[in-house]
Amino acid sequence: GYGLHLASFRNEVNARTGxxxxxxxxxxxxxxxxxxxxxxDLGNRGTFVRLVARxxxxxxxxxxxxxxxxxxxxxxxxMPPG
Numbered sequence: 516g517y518g519l520h521l522a523s524f525r526n527e528v529n530a531r532t533g534x535x536x537x538x539x540x541x542x543x544x545x546x547x548x549x550x551x552x553x554x555x556d557l558g559n560r561g562t563f564v565r566l567v568a569r570x571x572x573x574x575x576x577x578x579x580x581x582x583x584x585x586x587x588x589x590x591x592x593x594m595p596p597g
Contacts, residue, residue: 516569516570516571516572516573516577516596517569517570517571517572517573517574517576517577517593517594517595517596518551518567518568518569518570518571518577518593518594518595518596518597519567519568519569519571519577519580519581519584519591519592519593519594520565520566520567520590520591520592520593520594521533521537521566521567521568521584521589521590521591522537522565522566522590523555523563523564523565523566524563524564524566525561525563525564526564527552527564529564530552530564530566531552533566534550534566534568537566537568537589540589541584541587541589544580544583544584545568548568548569548570548571549568549569549570550566550567550568550569551566551567551569551597552564552565552566552567553565553567553597567594567597569597570596574593577593577594578593581593
């Protein structure tokens with residue numbers, strides 16, 4: 516299913532802690548979700564670990580959840596199925 520990129524971290528330990536925090540802050544949107552950690556190389560800025568909540572059944576559901584998180588001042592970007 517689709518995913519939501521919620522944050523980026525310098526390492527997996529911080530990403531896992533970040534997931535626990537976000538899941539407890541937004542249980543209505545993330546409580547039944549799992550997460551993926553996706554490394555991304557940003558060249559001069561270094562390598563980061565992207566935290567992506569999954570699965571959302573379709574694009575509309577992912578966008579709706581993302582808009583809801585953004586209204587609560589949480590960064591969010593919809594990611595394709597992965």
